[in-house]
Amino acid sequence: MAGPRRGAGNVSRARRDVIVVGGGPAGSTAAALLAEAGHDVLLLERERFPRFHVGESLLPIDIPLLERLGVRLAEGPYRYKRGADFLDEQTGDFARYNFADGLDGTPDHAFQVERSLFDAALLDAARTRGADVRMAEPVRSVAVAPEVVRVESAGGVHEARYLVDASGQSALLAKQWGGVAPIPEFGRAAAFRHYRGVAPQVADELGREGNIQVLMLPDGWAWVIPLHGDTVSIGVVRRRALRPEELDREVADSPHLSRITAGARPGDAHRISNFSYRNTEPSGARYCCVGDAACFLDPVFSSGVALAMLGAETAVGLLSPALAARSEDEPSLMKPWRGHMDVIYRSFSALIHRFYHTRMIDNLFFAERPDPAIRRGLITVLSGDVWRDDNPFQQLLERSRRGERLDRSQAR
Numbered sequence: 001m002a003g004p005r006r007g008a009g010n011v012s013r014a015r016r017d018v019i020v021v022g023g024g025p026a027g028s029t030a031a032a033l034l035a036e037a038g039h040d041v042l043l044l045e046r047e048r049f050p051r052f053h054v055g056e057s058l059l060p061i062d063i064p065l066l067e068r069l070g071v072r073l074a075e076g077p078y079r080y081k082r083g084a085d086f087l088d089e090q091t092g093d094f095a096r097y098n099f100a101d102g103l104d105g106t107p108d109h110a111f112q113v114e115r116s117l118f119d120a121a122l123l124d125a126a127r128t129r130g131a132d133v134r135m136a137e138p139v140r141s142v143a144v145a146p147e148v149v150r151v152e153s154a155g156g157v158h159e160a161r162y163l164v165d166a167s168g169q170s171a172l173l174a175k176q177w178g179g180v181a182p183i184p185e186f187g188r189a190a191a192f193r194h195y196r197g198v199a200p201q202v203a204d205e206l207g208r209e210g211n212i213q214v215l216m217l218p219d220g221w222a223w224v225i226p227l228h229g230d231t232v233s234i235g236v237v238r239r240r241a242l243r244p245e246e247l248d249r250e251v252a253d254s255p256h257l258s259r260i261t262a263g264a265r266p267g268d269a270h271r272i273s274n275f276s277y278r279n280t281e282p283s284g285a286r287y288c289c290v291g292d293a294a295c296f297l298d299p300v301f302s303s304g305v306a307l308a309m310l311g312a313e314t315a316v317g318l319l320s321p322a323l324a325a326r327s328e329d330e331p332s333l334m335k336p337w338r339g340h341m342d343v344i345y346r347s348f349s350a351l352i353h354r355f356y357h358t359r360m361i362d363n364l365f366f367a368e369r370p371d372p373a374i375r376r377g378l379i380t381v382l383s384g385d386v387w388r389d390d391n392p393f394q395q396l397l398e399r400s401r402r403g404e405r406l407d408r409s410q411a412r
């Protein structure tokens with residue numbers, strides 16, 4: 001692995017307990033919880049917040065952790081989200097999945113968030129808990145040695161006992177040692193933008209449930225996310241390369257999307273591609289990668305922020321006592337974390353695979369007479385609550401990974 005360049009600035013004053021690279025949901029959560037536990041944490045973020053970021057629809061499973069971090073979305077400029085709507089303009093199919101209809105014990109709501117505001121609030125939670133947060137300080141390289149971690153950033157060279165790589169799609173460590181394994185069978189490219197000033201009746205209509213809408217398109221899908229006030233986020237995801245103009249064509253061609261955006265002011269168009277991959281070595285002696293730096297599946301079921309925050313929380317649960325016991329250099333420290341996170345990665349991968357490669361949406365999501373127990377279980381998985389043993393849908397999902405056809409068992 002490449003080490004820091006020589007003469008690249010001064011080594012900072014003290015060896016930190018932990019350096020966190022990246023101040024997105026994964027990095028802020030890790031830094032906040034570590035600092036709260038009394039560890040000396042330095043967080044280095046490349047950008048100056050607030051900054052635009054994709055990934056605006058949260059899941060109910062995020063709610064208890066947000067409460068633990070003291071981030072009260074109900075009191076801020078965020079949209080209460082009751083669930084998800086799936087629609088197909090070609091066939092007229094429509095299905096609403098409200099979280100309140102899931103199994104008991106899972107929170108019944110989530111939020112839609114403008115990430116510039118949400119990420120700044122999370123980063124504040126890290127700062128107020130005592131993390132040393134430095135913005136506009138990109139990390140250039142990292143060297144993980146047996147005795148110490150050295151990080152070279154725009155501000156100099158920093159040392160720590162442990163590194164948390166939360167650099168998102170930049171996947172700092174994985175790229176440094178060639179450990180990025182693409183997941184070619186999921187979504188490949190997305191184009192998206194915000195629309196401000198949508199008509200009051202449209203804002204009212206979308207805001208009533210606050211649901212994300214997933215609109216099936218002939219060769220992909222689109223999201224509609226009602227943000228706070230009169231702002232809506234719209235994006236198109238395809239399994240092939242996508243030019244920003246295609247977003248506008250898709251919006252113009254769709255009666256539903258053109259009605260939502262009529263008279264609204266389009267913001268800047270953004271584009272991202274090849275976002276589905278996993279890091280082949282997400283943890284080892286003195287480091288772990290959390291959030292997108294560990295893996296990103298696909299945006300269709302809005303699982304990214306939940307995976308990032310829960311992954312960080314679980315990693316800290318192991319790291320914090322190890323720092324206290326000075327055993328953080330143990331290479332297998334994060335093994336239980338990998339096992340725990342594997343449950344949620346497996347569940348969402350199974351759903352996403354079926355979304356792109358089977359008729360699951362027609363046969364299960366749009367089913368006219370769904371089995372009530374299966375429907376409740378599906379909603380619970382869509383909420384991100386996958387660590388329970390009373391969910392018949394999840395058991396079916398697990399079994400179907402071993403060869404049984406999920407969608408056939410749910411045929412209309």
Ligand SMILES: Cc1cc2nc3c(=O)[nH]c(=O)nc-3n(C[C@H](O)[C@H](O)[C@H](O)COP(=O)(O)OP(=O)(O)OC[C@H]3O[C@@H](n4cnc5c(N)ncnc54)[C@H](O)[C@@H]3O)c2cc1C
Nearest residue numbers: 022024025026046055057139168170190291292299304305
């Ligand atoms: C098209 C699309 C739509 C999506 N929609 C949703 C959705 O609706 N809901 C959802 O939950 N998720 C969604 N996601 C996923 C979501 O965006 C991510 O999973 C989530 O942001 C991951 O959080 P993170 O903290 O790991 O990374 P990020 O949020 O990307 O944060 C990483 C941070 O690290 C910083 N950084 C990077 N490199 C460096 C460096 N070298 N030095 C210092 N700092 C650095 C970056 O500036 C950034 O602030 C979507 C993703 C895509 C591609």
